[in-house]
Amino acid sequence: MAKQAVQDLANTLKVLDDPSRLAIFDPLMRGVQCNCELGASLQMPMNLISHHLRVLRDAGLINARRDSTDARWVYYSITPRALNQLRERLGSFLDPQRIQPRQPSCGPRGVSAKMRIMGRG
């Protein structure tokens, strides 16, 4: 896997690795939410919710839309495309089919590869 792809994946995982932020992402995975709803159900202060939503937005995982009649109300939702891309990246990276029998290129000298793998396994 290319260095950049590893970096990108790590960056995305870093966006989701915080328990508070993941707890916010979860209800978003069910459907549209607004700050006050998230705050009420998760018992988190509004400004912290806002902060985490900003991080999720900057990562492209969610988007925001203001209410058409009162712009103070903002509704957040998952970005389907970003979600699917993330699923693909994770699926590829964690694909069990990648795993092949393999002999490390190092080890004790003068021992055959077959001997090496046997043992106290």
Add this chain to the structure above:
Amino acid sequence: MAKQAVQDLANTLKVLDDPSRLAIFDPLMRGVQCNCELGASLQMPMNLISHHLRVLRDAGLINARRDSTDARWVYYSITPRALNQLRERLGSFLDPQRIQPRQPSCGPRGVSAKMRIMGRG
């Protein structure tokens, strides 16, 4: 999703979110590796490799086995069961099917739900 499940998932993502550690996990996803191989290919010092491998082991994602003829050599590999469990947890959490049309329970007063969703969308 249960609070504990969110916490557990966050913990696992935290294990994988570091670029260096993810860079180590990648070759492991291809097959057995030993410390010196990882160090050489990733240009990382041995002790740092060891540290990250410890974190991955403690998370249950990889296991270690010593060479049968010379115990100084240690081979690391992915734990298939843990890998599959992680894939399932991520797949469930990020399942697009979870997303349903939804009206937030808040918003401007005296505006019907239908009116609300229309607008500059």
Add this chain to the structure above:
DNA sequence: GATATATTTCAATCTACATTGAATTATATT
């Protein structure tokens, strides 16, 4: 026993970043 080898562990240092509390911004109502 001395030396070499592969790895692991330890601890100091530094960076990243979540959280808290305050302030600000934008919008709506009176």
Add this chain to the structure above:
DNA sequence: AATATAATTCAATGTAGATTGAAATATATC
């Protein structure tokens, strides 16, 4: 214009954890 509302941003603080360099551990060889 004053007041209220919903959300956002700012900055200080404290914690978590990666990295570095040194030391320790375990094993093998002579």
